[in-house]
Amino acid sequence: xxxxxxxxxxxxxxxxxxxxxxxxxxxxxxxxxxxxxxxxxxxxxxxxxxxxxxxxxxxxxxxxxxxxxxxxxxxxxxxxxxxxxxxxxxxxxxxxxxxxxxxxxxxxxxxxxxxxxxxxxxxxxxxxxxxxxxxxxxxxxxxxxxxxxxxxxxxxxxxxxxxxxxxxxxxxxxxxxxxxxxxxxxxxxxxxxxxxxxxxxxxxxxxxxxxxxxxxxxxxxxxxxxxxxxxxxxxxxxxxxxxxxxxxxxxxxxxxxxxxxxxxxxxxxxxxxxxxxxxxxxxxxxxxxxxxxxxxxxxxxxxxxxxxxxxxxxxxxxxxxxxxxxxxxxxxxxxxxxxxxxxxxxxxxxxxxxxxxxxxxxxxxxxxxxxxxxxxxxxxxxxxxxxxx
Amino acid sequence: xxxxxxxxxxxxxxxxxxxxxxxxxxxxxxxxxxxxxxxxxxxxxxxxxxxxxxxxxxxxxxxxxxxxxxxxxxxxxxxxxxxxxxxxxxxxxxxxxxxxxxxxxxxxxxxxxxxxxxxxxxxxxxxxxxxxxxxxxxxxxxxxxxxxxxxxxxxxxxxxxxxxxxxxxxxxxxxxxxxxxxxxxxxxxxxxxxxxxxxxxxxxxxxxxxxxxxxxxxxxxxxxxxxxxxxxxxxxxxxxxxxxxxxxxxxxxxxxxxxxxxxxxxxxxxxxxxxxxxxxxxxxxxxxxxxxxxxxxxxxxx
Numbered sequence: 001x002x003x004x005x006x007x008x009x010x011x012x013x014x015x016x017x018x019x020x021x022x023x024x025x026x027x028x029x030x031x032x033x034x035x036x037x038x039x040x041x042x043x044x045x046x047x048x049x050x051x052x053x054x055x056x057x058x059x060x061x062x063x064x065x066x067x068x069x070x071x072x073x074x075x076x077x078x079x080x081x082x083x084x085x086x087x088x089x090x091x092x093x094x095x096x097x098x099x100x101x102x103x104x105x106x107x108x109x110x111x112x113x114x115x116x117x118x119x120x121x122x123x124x125x126x127x128x129x130x131x132x133x134x135x136x137x138x139x140x141x142x143x144x145x146x147x148x149x150x151x152x153x154x155x156x157x158x159x160x161x162x163x164x165x166x167x168x169x170x171x172x173x174x175x176x177x178x179x180x181x182x183x184x185x186x187x188x189x190x191x192x193x194x195x196x197x198x199x200x201x202x203x204x205x206x207x208x209x210x211x212x213x214x215x216x217x218x219x220x221x222x223x224x225x226x227x228x229x230x231x232x233x234x235x236x237x238x239x240x241x242x243x244x245x246x247x248x249x250x251x252x253x254x255x256x257x258x259x260x261x262x263x264x265x266x267x268x269x270x271x272x273x274x275x276x277x278x279x280x281x282x283x284x285x286x287x288x289x290x291x292x293x294x295x296x297x298x299x300x301x302x303x304x305x306x307x308x309x310x311x312x313x314x315x316x317x318x319x320x321x322x323x324x325x326x327x328x329x330x331x332x333x334x335x336x337x338x339x340x341x342x343x344x345x346x347x348x349x350x351x352x353x354x355x356x357x358x359x360x361x362x363x364x365x366x367x368x369x370x371x372x373x374x375x376x377x378x379x380x381x382x383x384x385x386x387x388x389x
Numbered sequence: 390x391x392x393x394x395x396x397x398x399x400x401x402x403x404x405x406x407x408x409x410x411x412x413x414x415x416x417x418x419x420x421x422x423x424x425x426x427x428x429x430x431x432x433x434x435x436x437x438x439x440x441x442x443x444x445x446x447x448x449x450x451x452x453x454x455x456x457x458x459x460x461x462x463x464x465x466x467x468x469x470x471x472x473x474x475x476x477x478x479x480x481x482x483x484x485x486x487x488x489x490x491x492x493x494x495x496x497x498x499x500x501x502x503x504x505x506x507x508x509x510x511x512x513x514x515x516x517x518x519x520x521x522x523x524x525x526x527x528x529x530x531x532x533x534x535x536x537x538x539x540x541x542x543x544x545x546x547x548x549x550x551x552x553x554x555x556x557x558x559x560x561x562x563x564x565x566x567x568x569x570x571x572x573x574x575x576x577x578x579x580x581x582x583x584x585x586x587x588x589x590x591x592x593x594x595x596x597x598x599x600x601x602x603x604x605x606x607x608x609x610x611x612x613x614x615x616x617x618x619x620x621x622x623x624x625x626x627x628x629x630x631x632x633x634x635x636x637x638x639x640x641x642x643x644x645x646x647x648x649x650x651x652x653x654x655x656x657x658x659x660x661x662x663x664x665x666x667x668x669x670x671x672x673x674x675x676x677x678x679x680x681x682x683x684x685x686x687x688x689x690x691x
Binding site: 095097098104114119160 | 585601684
C-alpha cells in the first residue's frame with residue numbers, strides 16, 4: 001500500500017516542499033517483513049504521529065529514519081537530500097527515548113553539551129547554548145545534577161534539551177512519555193507541542209497511545225502489520241476512519257455489520273443484522289459488488305432517550321446492561337436484539353434520568369456521524385506472525 | 390503459613406531478624422574460609438617472623454632475618470619486580486585483547502557464542518598440557534621460529550621459551566577470560582538506547598566507544614584487570630614451565646625454598662611479600678578507579 005498525504009488532507013497548504021519524505025521503505029529480517037513499502041511525507045514544522053499497536057513496525061520505521069537501522073529497500077530524504085549513505089551521526093536529528101537514555105556518567109550540563117561537542121560546535125558557543133536549552137525546559141538550576149538524581153519527567157526534559165540544543169533538522173520521539181504518570185504525561189505533551197510549534201520543528205512521534213497522538217500530532221499515520229493503514233490530519237483520522245481497524249484503534253467505535261440496501265452518491269443505506277436500517281457515509285468508496293459492510297459510530301455521538309420515545313434518524317433500541325458514572329461522562333452499555341453490545345458515552349447531566357439496568361432505551365445518532373466501511377480483509381497469515389518490532 | 394504452626398515451632402527462625410539469618414547463611418562458607426584459608430595464611434605469616442634456617446638448622450624465635458635477606462639479596466628483589474612487571478603487563482595486554490572480544494560478546498550477534506567459547510577454551514585444558522603446548526610453539530625449533538624462518542623474517546631467531554615473553558604470552562592466553570567476561574557483562578549493562586542516543590547526537594562509532602562504552606565499562610575492566618594481575622602474579626606452573634630458571638617469578642622461588650632447599654621460613658617470608666604486593670597493587674588500583682566512577686555507577690546500575 002502506498003499512502004501519502006494528498007493535498008486535500010491538509011487544511012492549509014504550506015509553501016515549501018515536505019521536509020521529510022519516505023518512499024517505499026521496507027525492512028525485512030530474512031522472511032520477516034517488519035515494515036512493508038511505507039511512503040509518507042511530513043511537512044516542515046509539522047508533527048506526525050506513527051500510531052499503532054506493538055509489533056506494527058512503527059519503531060523500526062523511526063529507527064530507519066534515524067539511521068539506527070538500515071532499510072532493506074526504499075528511500076528517505078530530508079529537504080530533498082537522500083539519506084541513504086548518511087550515517088546516523090551526520091544526520092543532525094534529535095531523538096527522545098522511552099527510557100530517556102541520558103548518559104549516566106555525565107551530569108545534566110555535559111549531557112546537553114554532548115551533541116554540540118560531537119558535532120564540532122565552537123567551544124565558546126557551547127555553554128550559552130546549553131543554558132538556553134536548559135532554560136527552555138526549565139531546568140537551568142539542575143545543570144550540575146547527575147541523571148539518576150532527577151525524576152523521570154526531569155530526565156526526559158534533559159533529553160529534550162539535549163536534542164534541541166543543536167537545532168535538529170528532525171525531532172524523533174520514541175514513546176517519549178510512556179513511562180510517566182498520566183498527569184505529568186499530559187502536561188509534558190502540551191509543553192512539547194508548544195516547543196515544537198515555537199521552533200517549527202518537524203517531528204515524528206512513535207506511540208501506541210491514541211490520546212498522545214491526538215494531543216500532539218498534526219497528522220497521524222495509523223500503522224498495522226508493517227503498513228500504513230491510514231494517514232491524514234488528526235481530525236480526519238478520528239472522524240473519518242477508512243477501515244474498521246482505524247475506527248477501533250483510534251478512539252472507540254460501535255460496529256454494525258450489515259448489508260447495503262441502497263446507494264446515493266457517497267451515502268449508503270445499511271440493513272443491520274439487528275433489522276434496523278441505518279444511513280451512513282462512505283469515506284472509502286464501496287464497490288458496487290460489495291454488499292456486506294460495517295457501519296460505525298462513536299460512543300460519544302450517541303444520545304440516549306428514555307423508553308417509549310419515538311426514535312428518529314439512525315437509532316437502535318437495546319436493553320441497558322451496565323451504567324458507569326465516570327464524572328464528566330456516563331458510559332452506558334446496551335445489548336441489542338442479537339446480543340451484541342453497544343457503548344454510549346453521554347455527558348453527565350444531558351440525560352433526563354440515569355438509565356436503569358434492564359430498561360429498553362433508544363440510542364440515536366446523526367447520520368453525519370455514521371461511517372460505512374468495507375469489512376476488513378482478514379489479515380494474511382504471514383503478516384499476522386511477521387510483525388514483531 | 391506461620392499461624393498453622395504452634396508457638397515455639399521451627400519457624401522461630403523467622404523471629405531472629407534479618408541480621409541473624411544472614412549471619413547463619415554465610416557462616417558455613419565463612420567457617421570454611423577461616424579454617425582452610427585465613428588461619429593457614431596467618432600461620433604462614435607468623436612462621437616467617439618466628440623461625441629461620443641458620444646453616445641448615447631450623448632456629449625458632451622472633452626475628453626479621455628472613456625479610457632482611459629478601460630485601461638485601463639482589464636476586465629476590467629482581468624476581469619480585471619481574472613478577473609485578475609481568476603481571477601488570479599481562480593485565481594491560483589482556484585488556485587490549487579483551488575489548489574487541491567483549492564487544493562482540495556483549496552485542497550478542499552471530500559470533501558471540503563462538504567467541505565466548507574460544508575465549509574460555511584455555512580454561513578447559515590442563516595447565517601443564519597447555520604450558521607444554523606453548524613450550525612447543527615457542528622453543529628454538531618451535532612453530533613460531535619455523536614460521537619466521539620460512540617467511541624469511543628472521544633466521545635462527547632466538548627462542549622466546551624461558552624468557553619473560555613466554556610467560557607473558559601464556560599468561561595472557563589463559564587468564565584472558567577472567568578479563569573478557571566481566572568486561573562483556575559490564576558492556577551488556579550499557580542500555581542500547583544510550584548508545585543510540587549518542588549516535589543520533591552526533592557521536593561517531595569511535596566517539597561512542599571513547600565517551601560511552603569505555604567509561605561505562607570501567608567497573609568491569611577494573612575487576613578483570615585485577616583478576617588477571619593477581620592470577621598472573623601468583624601463578625606457578627606456567628612461569629615454571631615457560632620461564633624455567635632463567636626467568637623465574639616469585640612462585641618458582643617459593644617452591645625452590647620450600648621443596649628444594651627446605652627453607653620453610655624464608656619461603657613463608659617470600660609468600661608473605663607476594664600476598665602483600667598483590668593486595669597493595671589491587672587496593673590502590675581499585676580505589677583510584679572507584680573514586681572516578683562512584684559518582685555515576687549508582688545511576689548506571691538502576
